[in-house]
Amino acid sequence: MxxxxxxxxxxxxxxxxxxxxxxxxxxxxxxxxxxxxxxxxxxxxxxxxxxxxxxxxxxxxxxxxxxxxxxxxxxxxxxxxxxxxxxxxxxxxxxxxxxxxxxxxxxxxxxxxxxxxxxxxTVIGPPTVAVVSHGADLEVSVRDPQFRVSTMEHVFGLPKYNISYWPRGRSYQAKHMQVQQSRVVLSELEPWTEYCIQVQIYVDLSRNHNTGETSEPVCESTADVPSAPWVTAVVTFVALALTVALVVVTVIYRKPICHFLCPKDSLPELLQNVPKCPHSPLFVQEEPCHPLTMIPWQDEGKHLTAVS
Structure with missing residues (x-):
């Protein structure tokens, strides 16, 4: 038969x-x-x-x-x-x-x-992925594929994105996350390390029978770990406060500071009444005048002046 x-x-x-x-x-x-x-x-x-x-x-x-x-x-x-x-x-x-x-x-x-x-x-193709390094963090931006008829959002609503990332050459250490926003920051990464990122659009199987295609790996290197923002703020505030305090103290105590930085030595009373040598060409010198030189020094807490 x-x-x-x-x-x-x-x-x-x-x-x-x-x-x-x-x-x-x-x-x-x-x-x-x-x-x-x-x-x-x-x-x-x-x-x-x-x-x-x-x-x-x-x-x-x-x-x-x-x-x-x-x-x-x-x-x-x-x-x-x-x-x-x-x-x-x-x-x-x-x-x-x-x-x-x-x-x-x-x-x-x-x-x-x-x-x-x-x-x-319909088979949903891979999204377009861009990666930018911000110190030890990586910012991932995802753009939906362009549809021939209508748009992704109109047909499926806001999609979700499956993000996989790993250090280059260590795919066995890949980490995975699912987000709905098209821009996400990957943190807690190793500094000075190149990471590779892949993204896949996820749509509920009740709305589409196929698994979305995965993008090609996009690789970018991290840099050094930046200091925390509060540390920079504290350092800036302390420096500004010290500057303002220094200006205020200088204005209030400007005279003592000037006397301290530029001290003036006065003549002893014995020498204050010494006649000065006249400089007039008409003056007839009866006695010779010799130049007077004062050398200050300190001895046992008292200021003395040597006269020569």
Missing amino acids: SLLCCCCFIVSICVTALASGLLPPRNVRLTSHNMDLYLRWEPPDNISSQILYSTKLQGSFDSVQFRPACVNTSALFCELSAPGLGLNILEFGRYNASVRALSGNEVSDWVHSQNLTMDKD
Whole structure:
């Protein structure tokens, strides 16, 4: 019985091929990446002549059963979400598509793809990741991939991000965290160490059946551990307070400070009444005048002045 069924299946294939005159495309499938929509296929077996393909699309919101898409193309795919086709792909739509082969006057049968729901079946690509070093910390910025139809936030709301980071060459020490903000600071890292960071967008599997693609590793080095902000504030305050205090003391005690820094020695009473030598050229000297030199020194707590 099994052998009979197998023979019937082979005969039906041969009859179909003879009736159409051309084998149909193989492995026909709809794919979606970042909310685009592609129909892809492989050429028929044992075909040496040039083959052209025509495609059509059916959507859950279409009023007609099928709409033509790519016509007489030699490519093995058709971008159904291309603006030029005017198919108006919707972010929550459900679609299936068909393709057939053409060679001269021969036309194959239509081959249908599987059904695809855009928001459920699209593959979310990797985000764009930028890393900036701030001393011993690393600031990670994440930008969502650009969707062909709609936006990430409109389709899935605010996504979450799975962040993995590790010292270069030590992936076994990788740490993981999940955040919702698109900018996060990684702290408590080793100073003067190069870290590599990868990010993956996480969407609840009830809203999308696929796991988001992980970004390529982005590596950046940390620097020295910066001093705590309060230490800098305290040092600045103390320096400013000392400066103000020094200015105030200088203003209040300026005279004692001047006398202390620039002391003035007075002549002993014995010498205060010594007549000065006149400098007038008309003065007739009766007695010779000699220069007076005073040398101060300190002895037993008293200031004495030597006169010569």
